[in-house]
Amino acid sequence: MISRIYSRFCQTLPAPEGSSGLLVAFSGGLDSTVLLVLAVRYARERGLPVRALHVHHGLSPHADDWVTHCEGVCQQLAVPLMVERVQLVRGNGESLEAQARTARYARLAARLEKGEWLLSAHHQDDQLETLLLALKRGAGLRGLAGMVPSQPFAGGLLLRPLLDVSRAELAECAATLSYGWVEDESNQDTEYDRNFLRQQLIPQLKARWPAMAQTAARSMAICAEQEALVDELAQADWQLAAEGEGLRIAPLLGLSQARRNNLLRYWIRRQGGEMPARDLLALLWLGVALAREDANPRLSLKGLECRRYQGVLHLVRPELAPRHETLPLTVGETLSLPDGLGLCSLRPQAASDAEGERLRVPRADEPLSVRFQVAAGSMLKPVGRGGSRRLKKLLQEYGVPSWQRGRIPILYYGEQVAAVGDLFVCDGFLATDGGLAWHWQARILPDNA
Numbered sequence: 001m002i003s004r005i006y007s008r009f010c011q012t013l014p015a016p017e018g019s020s021g022l023l024v025a026f027s028g029g030l031d032s033t034v035l036l037v038l039a040v041r042y043a044r045e046r047g048l049p050v051r052a053l054h055v056h057h058g059l060s061p062h063a064d065d066w067v068t069h070c071e072g073v074c075q076q077l078a079v080p081l082m083v084e085r086v087q088l089v090r091g092n093g094e095s096l097e098a099q100a101r102t103a104r105y106a107r108l109a110a111r112l113e114k115g116e117w118l119l120s121a122h123h124q125d126d127q128l129e130t131l132l133l134a135l136k137r138g139a140g141l142r143g144l145a146g147m148v149p150s151q152p153f154a155g156g157l158l159l160r161p162l163l164d165v166s167r168a169e170l171a172e173c174a175a176t177l178s179y180g181w182v183e184d185e186s187n188q189d190t191e192y193d194r195n196f197l198r199q200q201l202i203p204q205l206k207a208r209w210p211a212m213a214q215t216a217a218r219s220m221a222i223c224a225e226q227e228a229l230v231d232e233l234a235q236a237d238w239q240l241a242a243e244g245e246g247l248r249i250a251p252l253l254g255l256s257q258a259r260r261n262n263l264l265r266y267w268i269r270r271q272g273g274e275m276p277a278r279d280l281l282a283l284l285w286l287g288v289a290l291a292r293e294d295a296n297p298r299l300s301l302k303g304l305e306c307r308r309y310q311g312v313l314h315l316v317r318p319e320l321a322p323r324h325e326t327l328p329l330t331v332g333e334t335l336s337l338p339d340g341l342g343l344c345s346l347r348p349q350a351a352s353d354a355e356g357e358r359l360r361v362p363r364a365d366e367p368l369s370v371r372f373q374v375a376a377g378s379m380l381k382p383v384g385r386g387g388s389r390r391l392k393k394l395l396q397e398y399g400v401p402s403w404q405r406g407r408i409p410i411l412y413y414g415e416q417v418a419a420v421g422d423l424f425v426c427d428g429f430l431a432t433d434g435g436l437a438w439h440w441q442a443r444i445l446p447d448n449a
Contacts, residue, residue, distance in 0.1 A: 034174050112155060
């Protein structure tokens with residue numbers, strides 16, 4: 001039995017020349033035990049190193065016993081085992097299932113070495129569960145496509161080589177092995193959605209339609225192909241509408257609703273956001289993109305806000321706030337700005353080597369500092385301008401969105417503003433010869449920081 005599964009296992013994996021080794025996600029359960037045995041055989045036939053990682057979630061009173069069991073199996077197979085312990089928080093608004101999954105993948109990512117393959121024991125019945133859960137959520141093509149057999153992950157690849165193998169086949173195979181496996185008692189708790197499907201619904205479906213898992217897998221494969229096509233279309237539309245990481249509204253006006261929504265979803269996913277429901281997507285378009293011209297619209301999404309500025313949609317962190325620090329600056333040194341706002345420096349530079357405007361050397365009574373605000377009522381005059389204006393008006397002229405104001409480094413000579421970000425130098429601070437080069441290494445002022 002194991003030879004038949006091993007043949008299918010090998011056929012699903014990429015060429016071994018691209019791998020620096022295998023890391024097996026090993027829970028000690030039936031599925032991952034079979035996976036570990038297959039991985040060890042594969043690695044040794046090809047001269048690849050293989051390791052296993054067990055994540056101790058601390059949810060079961062038997063969790064320590066499971067570690068002991070995993071250590072014993074790995075010792076018999078001569079596989080190094082790493083054990084990672086995580087702490088989950090009950091009652092924080094996120095399900096323990098979701099917390100455990102997030103924590104598990106975080107630890108796996110931290111341990112995966114460059115070029116290494118991470119093997120996961122997801123199988124055909126897991127795919128059916130994933131499809132049913134996606135239907136429950138009202139997911140689109142991406143959700144209905146289920147788990148993919150291969151995807152980039154943390155500098156390596158995440159591979160699921162058992163997706164075409166049923167749970168029954170794995171159980172039959174495991175029964176021929178001498179290692180045994182652990183049983184997680186929580187798998188019987190039908191309060192968890194997956195367990196409800198596994199214990200109650202799926203057995204009825206398979207009793208009525210024995211090939212249900214295989215036919216569902218075919219449907220999911222078709223959904224995956226369709227998703228790849230609409231993703232290609234979204235990428236082409238993105239090339240026409242992108243403005244940095246923002247999205248210009250004008251090119252979207254000529255798209256059909258379906259094509260526009262596809263691009264909006266692609267844009268949100270590209271910046272790490274969660275997919276909004278259809279009604280929220282409609283509100284994004286009507287309430288933000290098409291809001292009246294003098295409005296400053298915003299829409300809260302999960303963990304992000306959609307904003308509009310000068311005909312461009314932006315996704316920003318809702319907690320972005322103005323900074324109020326005063327940071328001393330020394331000529332020749334690099335200053336690290338707070339909250340991921342980048343680096344800035346003021347360095348001597350010969351006239352022949354300098355690019356752009358150079359500032360004069362400060363006098364002894366002009367200590368240098370970097371701030372993010374100006375005094376109320378202050379008027380600034382950029383070099384070359386005929387008059388002075390308030391900073392807010394100047395930032396509007398330079399196209400700085402409202403949520404980035406108060407987060408741009410302002411160079412002070414004493415109590416006088418000498419330069420604002422990389423936007424302009426103020427009148428009276430320009431060097432006539434040589435001078436200092438003011439540099440802000442940013443646009444780490446990212447919209448999606």
